[in-house]
Amino acid sequence: MARDDRLYALMQILRDGRLHRAADLGARLGVSTRTVWRDMALLAATGLPIEGERGVGYILRGPITLPPLILTPAEMAALHHGLTLAAQEADPALARAARSLAGKIATVLPAPATGDPQDIFVFDGNTAARVTPHLPVLRRAIAARERLSISYIDLSGLESHRDIRPLDLDLTGRIWTLAAFCEARGDFRSFRLDRVVAVQETGETFTPEPGRSVADYFARRDAEAAATPLPETRNTDPAGS
Numbered sequence: 432m433a434r435d436d437r438l439y440a441l442m443q444i445l446r447d448g449r450l451h452r453a454a455d456l457g458a459r460l461g462v463s464t465r466t467v468w469r470d471m472a473l474l475a476a477t478g479l480p481i482e483g484e485r486g487v488g489y490i491l492r493g494p495i496t497l498p499p500l501i502l503t504p505a506e507m508a509a510l511h512h513g514l515t516l517a518a519q520e521a522d523p524a525l526a527r528a529a530r531s532l533a534g535k536i537a538t539v540l541p542a543p544a545t546g547d548p549q550d551i552f553v554f555d556g557n558t559a560a561r562v563t564p565h566l567p568v569l570r571r572a573i574a575a576r577e578r579l580s581i582s583y584i585d586l587s588g589l590e591s592h593r594d595i596r597p598l599d600l601d602l603t604g605r606i607w608t609l610a611a612f613c614e615a616r617g618d619f620r621s622f623r624l625d626r627v628v629a630v631q632e633t634g635e636t637f638t639p640e641p642g643r644s645v646a647d648y649f650a651r652r653d654a655e656a657a658a659t660p661l662p663e664t665r666n667t668d669p670a671g672s
Contacts, residue, residue, distance in 0.1 A: 445491035
């Protein structure tokens with residue numbers, strides 16, 4: 432058993448709140464008592480409320496705390512989205528727990544905390560109501576390579592209808608965007624999801640073609656970014672399509 436798997440197994444055993452002897456733990460995991468001693472010392476060093484010593488045993492007291500984590504942008508986006516949805520649950524206990532967890536995370540974020548637990552949520556209530564219904568449909572369509580028909584409000588406030596090939600979802604700050612190939616324009620477009628008013632599944636699939644794939648989209652975006660010396664002068668609003 433790898434060390435990481437062994438440490439996880441030890442934490443699961445200790446969750447029962449009982450005293451466990453190192454010899455018994457070693458027998459369950461198929462390792463020596465000395466290995467258990469080292470593993471328990473490592474777990475305690477991460478901040479877990481473990482009490483005990485060699486020759487006596489070990490017990491986990493109090494709530495489990497997580498060791499320091501380094502999250503990728505995608506993992507942080509998933510965490511933000513999950514907390515947002517949980518905070519809107521009809522179950523008040525679950526909603527309170529989500530807001531409490533958000534506040535704890537806010538205290539360890541690199542950016543200065545504002546004191547408002549809602550700050551780490553992806554959406555405010557109105558934006559969530561507009562955006563979250565579209566996300567499952569878009570994710571399915573991206574995975575299945577299914578064409579979609581969307582209705583979209585542009586910067587001038589006009590509604591337009593687009594047939595698109597959905598390619599990628601992205602979260603920047605509090606803004607979800609959809610990268611797509613627009614069939615009418617014959618080019619890539621990026622749509623802000625809070626301006627999408629309807630998404631219609633077509634049941635029609637597409638095959639990636641040269642110049643129209645998600646890899647081509649990212650290559651275009653990276654090339655445009657590299658060619659722009661002053662990012663602050665760019666039109667960064669992704670809704671300018």
